[in-house]
Amino acid sequence: MEQGFAGKVIVVTGGASGIGAATIALLARDGAQMVSVDRAATTPDGAALALCGDVGDPGTVAAHAAEIDARLGGFDGLVTCAGYSNGKAVPDCPVSEWEAIMRTNLTGTFLWAQAAVAAMRAHRRGGALVMTGSQLAFAGGRANAAYLASKGAVVSLARTMAVDHAPEGIRVNVLVPGAIDTPLLQRAFDRAPDPGAARQRSVSRHPLGRLGRAEEMACAIRFLLSPEASFTTGSCLFADGGWLAG
C-alpha cells in the first residue's frame, strides 16, 4: 500500500468492536473503503461493507474473500483484530476452550492472511498486513495460557510471512498493544474478584499511568499500513504505554 489510503480497500477482522472498530472509523475518514468482518452482526461507523461470520471457519473466510473481490475488486490491506481470552491457566483450561481460542486468534489470522495474499497476488498488487499481538506474549502474565500462546504464535506467523512475501511487495507487521480500554479488557477485569482493583493494577503497569484508547491503536495501525512504513516489515510496534519498558 504505497500511495496513501484514498480508494484503498482494507479489511478489518473483529471490526465490530474496540480496536477494530476504531481502525475502521479512522481509515474511513482517510478515504479508504473499509470492510468489517466480525461474528457480531454490527456495522461499525465508516464500514463500506460489513460481513458477519467466524474468522476461524475456512468456508466462511473463502466466501467473505470472494464477496470482497466481487464487490470491491480485491483488497490492499488486512488488519486482524478478532480475538478473545478466557483467563485460565493450563490446569483449568479445557481443551475445547484451548482449541476455540487458537481457532479464532491464530487460525483466524492465518486464514485471513492466506486470503489477503491470494487477493493481492490475483490483482498483481502489493499490500500490507497488520496482525494484533499482545504485550502479554512478551511480558508474560498470569492465568491466560491459551491467549498468550496464541499471541506468541501470531508474532512468529507475521515474521515468517514478512520474509516469504517481501519479494512480492507485501509487508507484514504486528501491533503490540498494552491494556486498551475496550469491551475485551473490561471482560477480563470482570473475571477478577474485584474488577475495580484489577483495573487499577492494570493502570499501574503502564509508565504513562493510564490505559490505552482504541483510537491510539488505530493510529499505530494506520502507520503500519501507510507508505510511511514502506521499509518496515516483520516488525513489532509496541504501542503499550511503556508496559514492556519497565
Ligand SMILES: NC(=O)c1ccc[n+]([C@@H]2O[C@H](COP(=O)([O-])OP(=O)(O)OC[C@H]3O[C@@H](n4cnc5c(N)ncnc54)[C@H](O)[C@@H]3O)[C@@H](O)[C@H]2O)c1
Ligand atoms: N484490549 C486490550 O487490552 C488488548 C491488549 C492486547 C491485545 N489486544 C488484542 O486486540 C484485538 C482486538 O481486541 P479488542 O480489545 O478491540 O477486543 P473487542 O472484544 O472489543 O473486539 C474483538 C472483536 O472480535 C470479534 N471476534 C471474536 N472472535 C471472533 C471470531 N471467531 N470471528 C469473528 N469475529 C470475532 C468480537 O465479536 C469483537 O467484535 C484482539 O486480538 C486482542 O487480543 C487487546
